[in-house]
Amino acid sequence: MSDERILLAHGSGGQLSHELVSRVFLGRFGNDTLNALGDSALLDLPNDGSRLALTTDSFVVSPLFFRGGSIGKLAICGTVNDLAVAGAKPLYLSAGFILEEGLPYEVLERVVDDMARMAAQSGVQIVTGDTKVVNHGAADGLFINTAGVGIVPLGRELSPQRLRVGDVLLINGTVGDHGIAVMLERENLGLRSELASDCAPLNGLIAEVLEACGDAVHCMRDATRGGLVATLNEWAESGACCLQVEETAIPVREDVRAACELLGLSPYYAANEGKVVIAVAPEAADAALRTIQAHELGRNAAIIGQVVEGKAGRVLLRTSLGARRLLDMIVGDQLPRIC
Amino acid sequence: MCLAIPVQIKSMNGQKAVVELSGVEREISLALTPEAKTGDYVIVHTGFSLSVLDEQEALETLALFDELEQAANEELP
């Protein structure tokens, strides 16, 4: 294995920068647009009344590699998913890297490999990019920013404002996998498991749902930071409606549940990187569920609740015992507890 | 207070034991329950076993719940 490392000069714009770009990035992301190495990527977009979706996200995660993913995989999936849940077909991404001086070359290459693989899998191209190198200690290995554009076809409108009483809420699988997997690796809690992040590009699955259910799909969101609860509360708030979910219906892996029991956490607040919550009109619920379950990333999909009559902005949970209680957001990340 | 969870002892090495709950493992100390054996369920708190679960007691409690349920079902018309 090479012990080449990132030097400050890799960010200087000189010979080393050029070498970094051609060796690490062009070799993996290469396509006609990127290969031109222009200051901006020039893209052909349709002009038929469809709309352009643009999103950006920065990725800082420790550790850089974790079971089921890496910062590179997250950087592609996160942005692809943000476009997809807006109803867009993701097309092009940018990638900005902030590298810490001393970062092993090999680490960067593994991260970029993951990005290239995920870009290919989700059918997007990385068409422009940037690299900066900061002093040792000024970044935690490497940070990545990706921005993405996609096309929303004419007439497609997905938003919490479209939520109506009776709408059915679905999720494409188990909740909390990513958040708990990363916490176990990061916090030195001594817990061992086979648990892996669920990090995955969801645009394929989402396209199939939109194809099957069309305008009956009212809203979608990938339940990332803050987990399922944050997504539901954002919907209740901006859609001015009341949501109710059934505790017994929310899919949770046995080992995620076990880790949560041991650490005093709730899987409903833990981050996901491959889970989408979908609200559909009641008559389309069965078709939506069948479509999701037929997809590789939706085997454990379930109907978890509904938009109900009630005070706007509220999310309610019907507990396993049948009682109703508030499912409110929490402040900051969950911390393991002993009390 | 005091979150303590039942886990099963998978293996032992002196006072140390590896315990498991649904595929999640951790090393804990048996210093406070030296009587614990491999296969036992123990209540674990902050990395220590506090008590070996009494299976007989647990089964009796569950049997009691079953009786209650049956009695309740019989009362139904």
Place this chain on the structure above:
Amino acid sequence: MKYIDEFRDPAAARVLLAQIQTISTRPVQFMEFCGGHTHAIFEFGLRQMLPETVRLSSGPGCPVCVTSMSDLALAFDLLEQSGVILTTFGDMMRVPGPNGSLLEARSRGADVRMVYSPLDALSLARETPDREVVFLGVGFETTAPTVAATLLQAEAEALPNFYVLSLHKLTIAAIRAILAAGEVTLDGVIGPGHVAAIIGADAWGLLPDEYGIPCAISGFEPLDMLRAIKSLVEMAEEGAPAVINTYGRVVSAEGNRHAQQAMSRVFTVGSADWRGFGTLPDSGLHIRREYAHRDARVVFALKARTFVEPKGCRCGDVLRGTATPLDCALFGRACTPASPVGPCMVSSEGACSAYYQYGAGDNDV
């Protein structure tokens, strides 16, 4: 059997609830001593399923909540000392101290590490021989023996750089203080199952014997808690107070002798400062002189200072059971989980946090 889901069976819960409904003829007020019970009661939604005659109030059993500001300040004083790594449980990280929380101190550069077990702090001491590793010990009789055993392990290994700041407290002292004050009338106490696992069910005999109050030792699953509540209703109805152990799979009459021995080898009982109660005699665990070289108070010459509790905060009243969180003018307004004034809004087992998080007192739920 995994001893978890078996005790969450909804059908059995419905039967127990129906029975409680049937036997309960007059209003009763029970206190769940333990914050873990408060948390579980809200998490499962038990409170709203109980008949109106059965009212539950939260007690002082949240170690984070009863830690006084002056004790908490000692931990922050440690951070001023060079070379010190402060280790503690996640529970303590967000509690407002004299100058922000430990989490905030960490983001300002203080070396505060969150651990799952005191043994993890011991490992850290082994791995960083050039640093002084202090474990901030909070908790009742459940946690204290685990810290005692860790300290004894450090002794056995002659590990020079491991210390404990003991803020450990005793539950029986708190319940005595509540009952002696006579501010609340209780028809029963839900006994803390994991404290009882250590000190034994018999230790709670003072409730029926000295105060005529029934006590049911309870586990933390819904069926455990419902069974305990049913026992309390029965005893209250019959006027026959006793200690009933409904958590026999974990709790014995005499408790865990090994744990008791570890505790008494390391600690001696003395007075302690409690938020809401002030200084209570024989209510805290201090490190014995024999182990003074492990006692952070001694080694780092920590000096207690007095602090005024935040204005308007009624955590003290909530902990003594004389007020519910809803009685506090700050609750949900000036005091929320995002900007907590008192510790009961921070700790996940604090009553205010549970009331807020789960929408207690909210008629629309």
